[in-house]
Amino acid sequence: MRRNVTLKPYNTFGLDVMAAYVVSVNDINDIERIRKSGYWQVEKKLILGGGSNCLFLDDYYEGLVLLMNNKGISINELTGDRVMVSAAAGEDWTGFVQRMVASGYGGLENLSMIPGKVGASPMQNVGAYGVEVKDVFYRLHAMDLETGKLVDFEASECEFGYRTSVFKTELHGRYLILSVDFILQKQPVLNLNYGSIKEEISRMGIQNPGVLDVSIAISNIRRSKLPDPLQIGNAGSFFKNPVVHQLVFDDLKREFPDIVGHSDKNQTVKLAAGWLIEKAGWKGARVGDVGVHQHQALVLVNYGSATGRDIFGFAMEIQQSVKEKFGIVLEPEVNMI
Ligand SMILES: Cc1cc2nc3c(=O)[nH]c(=O)nc-3n(C[C@H](O)[C@H](O)[C@H](O)COP(=O)(O)OP(=O)(O)OC[C@H]3O[C@@H](n4cnc5c(N)ncnc54)[C@H](O)[C@@H]3O)c2cc1C
Numbered sequence: 001m002r003r004n005v006t007l008k009p010y011n012t013f014g015l016d017v018m019a020a021y022v023v024s025v026n027d028i029n030d031i032e033r034i035r036k037s038g039y040w041q042v043e044k045k046l047i048l049g050g051g052s053n054c055l056f057l058d059d060y061y062e063g064l065v066l067l068m069n070n071k072g073i074s075i076n077e078l079t080g081d082r083v084m085v086s087a088a089a090g091e092d093w094t095g096f097v098q099r100m101v102a103s104g105y106g107g108l109e110n111l112s113m114i115p116g117k118v119g120a121s122p123m124q125n126v127g128a129y130g131v132e133v134k135d136v137f138y139r140l141h142a143m144d145l146e147t148g149k150l151v152d153f154e155a156s157e158c159e160f161g162y163r164t165s166v167f168k169t170e171l172h173g174r175y176l177i178l179s180v181d182f183i184l185q186k187q188p189v190l191n192l193n194y195g196s197i198k199e200e201i202s203r204m205g206i207q208n209p210g211v212l213d214v215s216i217a218i219s220n221i222r223r224s225k226l227p228d229p230l231q232i233g234n235a236g237s238f239f240k241n242p243v244v245h246q247l248v249f250d251d252l253k254r255e256f257p258d259i260v261g262h263s264d265k266n267q268t269v270k271l272a273a274g275w276l277i278e279k280a281g282w283k284g285a286r287v288g289d290v291g292v293h294q295h296q297a298l299v300l301v302n303y304g305s306a307t308g309r310d311i312f313g314f315a316m317e318i319q320q321s322v323k324e325k326f327g328i329v330l331e332p333e334v335n336m337i
Pocket residue numbers: 012046047048049050051052053054068089114115116117118119120121123124125126127128175176177178226227228229234235236237335
């Protein structure tokens with residue numbers, strides 16, 4: 001147990017937040033020990049993976065931070081051409097995906113290079129390039145922090161949706177995810193229909209791509225579009241893409257003919273939040289050390305010494321101005337701590 005520790009290395013916004021208590025969770029025994037200790041009596045507790053989807057609002061976190069560092073990946077053959085892969089929550093997501101891709105297993109390649117750890121991947125049902133974790137998710141193992149009981153959650157119990165799950169909503173903070181089981185394919189069916197994957201693969205000179213090629217292509221695209229948190233603090237997309245009814249979209253389209261939206265099921269359209277922010281005039285804007293990324297309007301950045309409140313206040317100004325211009329309320333994707 002460490003006291004009064006800076007969380008700067010543990011959040012990708014690079015905020016210099018102090019935490020009252022920080023403990024590394026290397027295995028289940030660590031959690032059981034902490035639960036029995038006096039430290040468990042503190043009111044506020046936070047489970048932290050890679051800190052790539054968190055915004056600390058205050059300079060001091062007066063609680064206990066559990067840093068997920070448990071490791072382990074195991075692979076079990078299933079019938080047919082499938083494998084079940086179990087990964088511990090503290091495994092680095094990118095490293096895990098790379099290992100699966102290198103083994104030739106399909107299903108995770110479109111989720112290459114998403115920062116963070118395995119345990120957080122079901123939290124908001126991470127997604128990219130037409131694939132979401134729910135597409136490969138089988139089950140997760142968790143501890144109920146109220147009772148200490150171990151519980152399994154099947155996919156049907158997780159209420160996965162666009163950038164959400166039951167763990168981000170009703171059960172927020174209640175369960176500590178220990179490990180996640182995924183079902184992957186030995187004969188991968190590639191999903192190349194999203195964004196510029198096909199163009200990048202042909203630019204790479206590949207005729208018959210495999211999972212590794214797709215993973216490399218997506219990594220190339222991501223590197224060219226998204227700021228690297230090691231260079232400039234950010235948490236990826238700050239807001240979710242708003243989902244509106246087709247009729248609302250039709251009205252907006254009449255007023256803003258070049259509005260960007262993708263039709264979903266159930267007569268709904270997912271609007272590109274980045275387009276709304278850009279058209280509201282925020283792309284590249286900067287106030288002090290907080291700003292909107294120059295090339296990616298959905299990403300808010302910390303140029304150095306911004307505080308969590310600076311970033312939050314800036315985000316609320318963007319939210320207000322998008323609402324005034326388009327009548328659409330942007331919902332943050334990032335978890336406010
Ligand atoms: C450059 C960049 C690009 C990104 N691109 C994408 C993208 O393409 N798609 C996407 O979906 N996201 C993206 N993200 C957001 C982020 O990487 C993901 O949401 C990721 O899964 C967060 O993992 P983490 O370990 O950093 O979670 P953290 O930020 O540490 O935690 C996020 C939330 O999960 C909780 N949590 C973490 N671990 C556990 C656990 N073991 N048990 C219970 N609760 C837990 C935390 O308490 C917190 O509420 C991006 C972020 C960045 C910085």
